[in-house]
Amino acid sequence: MSWLKRLLGGKADEAAAREAATDGSRVTLAAHGRRIVSIPELDMVGERAASANGRYTLVWHDRRWIDGNVTEGRYLLIDGDTVFVDAKMERPQDGKVADAGTFILNDWGDSDALSGTFHAFRNDGSPLLSRRFSANLLNNGLSSDGRLAACQTCNAPGSPDSSILTVFDLAAGAVVAAWTAESGWATGYEFPEGGDRIRMVRGDRPSLDYSLEGAFLHRRLWLQDEVNRGTLYVIRKALAEGEAATGLSVEALRSGVRRALAEGGERFEPEAWRLLGEIEESAGNASAALDAYDRALMANPKIGVAKRAAALRKELAAR
Structure with a gap:
C-alpha cells in the first residue's frame, strides 16, 4: 500500500515517527461533554476529535488572550495517552484524525479578510498538504484511512474560492477537484467504501453523493x-x-x-x-x-x- 507509506512519511516504523515528533509525554484526558477535554498535565482545555478505531485523539484550541497578549492556537496528536505531536497554529479549527494518525485542521488565520488555510499532516506532525483560500473555511472531512479529505468554504463575493467544495488526495499531496456544490453547504462529509465519491451529510436532510470530480450523483434525490x-x-x-x-x-x-x-x-x-x-x-x-x-x-x-x-x-x- 504505497499510498499509506506516503501518508506516514515512509518511516520504517511508528517508533521512529514518535521519537521525531515529541518526547513521549504521557497525559490524561478529562472529558467535558462530547467535544471538550482538559489535559491537567499541560494546563490545556480544547476541542477534540478521535479516530474511528479509537487509537488517536486530536486536541486543539483557538488563539487566546492572556494578560493582554494574544497567543497562538495549539494542537496535539495523542496516541492512547502519549503525546505524539505538540505544535502551534494561528487559529486551528475543525480537527479530524484518521485511523493511522493522519490529521487535518482548518486555520482561520490572523487576517480580518475573508481567508483560511486547510492543512493536512502525517502522524509525526510533518505536513502533507496546505491550501490557502480567499474565503472563510466552513468545515472539513477526512476518510477513516486518511487517504481522502475535503473542505468547504463560506460565501465570499468576488472570490474564486467562494462557496467551493475541494477534495484532496492526501496520498498524492494534491487537489483532486474543486467545485460549487449545487446542493449548497453540508454539516459533514463521509467517504463511502470504494473511495470514488464524497458524501455530503446534511443534518435532517438526505445525505448526497458527488463523484470526487464533482458529478452530482444524487441530483434527482436532492431535487425531489x-x-x-x-x-x-x-x-x-x-x-x-x-x-x-x-x-x-x-x-x-x-x-x-x-x-x-x-x-x-x-x-x-x-x-x-x-x-x-x-x-x-x-x-x-x-x-x-x-x-x-x-x-x-x-x-x-x-x-x-x-x-x-x-x-x-x-x-x-x-x-
Missing part, C-alpha cells in the same frame, strides 16, 4: 426532497428542466408550491403564486394559470406577470 419541502428556486429549476430530466411531475411541482404558500409566509407569497402560474401555463391550464397570476399581482403588483395575465385573459375571452 427540495421540491417536496417547497424550495421555490429548486421548483423553478425543475420546471425549466422538465419531467424527463428531473423525474418530477407537474403535480409534484404544484404540491411543492402549495407547501411554500402554506409554510413560507407572506414574504414568499408573490413569487410562489407566480411560479404556480408558470407551472399551470406550462401544463396548458390557462384558467388556473391566470388565477395564480392574479393572486401574485394582488400580493405584489410589481411581480412581473401583468402582461402575461392580460394575454391569458384575452385568450380565454376569445374561446
Whole structure:
C-alpha cells in the first residue's frame, strides 16, 4: 500500500515517527461533554476529535488572550495517552484524525479578510498538504484511512474560492477537484467504501453523493426532497428542466408550491403564486394559470406577470 507509506512519511516504523515528533509525554484526558477535554498535565482545555478505531485523539484550541497578549492556537496528536505531536497554529479549527494518525485542521488565520488555510499532516506532525483560500473555511472531512479529505468554504463575493467544495488526495499531496456544490453547504462529509465519491451529510436532510470530480450523483434525490419541502428556486429549476430530466411531475411541482404558500409566509407569497402560474401555463391550464397570476399581482403588483395575465385573459375571452 504505497499510498499509506506516503501518508506516514515512509518511516520504517511508528517508533521512529514518535521519537521525531515529541518526547513521549504521557497525559490524561478529562472529558467535558462530547467535544471538550482538559489535559491537567499541560494546563490545556480544547476541542477534540478521535479516530474511528479509537487509537488517536486530536486536541486543539483557538488563539487566546492572556494578560493582554494574544497567543497562538495549539494542537496535539495523542496516541492512547502519549503525546505524539505538540505544535502551534494561528487559529486551528475543525480537527479530524484518521485511523493511522493522519490529521487535518482548518486555520482561520490572523487576517480580518475573508481567508483560511486547510492543512493536512502525517502522524509525526510533518505536513502533507496546505491550501490557502480567499474565503472563510466552513468545515472539513477526512476518510477513516486518511487517504481522502475535503473542505468547504463560506460565501465570499468576488472570490474564486467562494462557496467551493475541494477534495484532496492526501496520498498524492494534491487537489483532486474543486467545485460549487449545487446542493449548497453540508454539516459533514463521509467517504463511502470504494473511495470514488464524497458524501455530503446534511443534518435532517438526505445525505448526497458527488463523484470526487464533482458529478452530482444524487441530483434527482436532492431535487425531489427540495421540491417536496417547497424550495421555490429548486421548483423553478425543475420546471425549466422538465419531467424527463428531473423525474418530477407537474403535480409534484404544484404540491411543492402549495407547501411554500402554506409554510413560507407572506414574504414568499408573490413569487410562489407566480411560479404556480408558470407551472399551470406550462401544463396548458390557462384558467388556473391566470388565477395564480392574479393572486401574485394582488400580493405584489410589481411581480412581473401583468402582461402575461392580460394575454391569458384575452385568450380565454376569445374561446
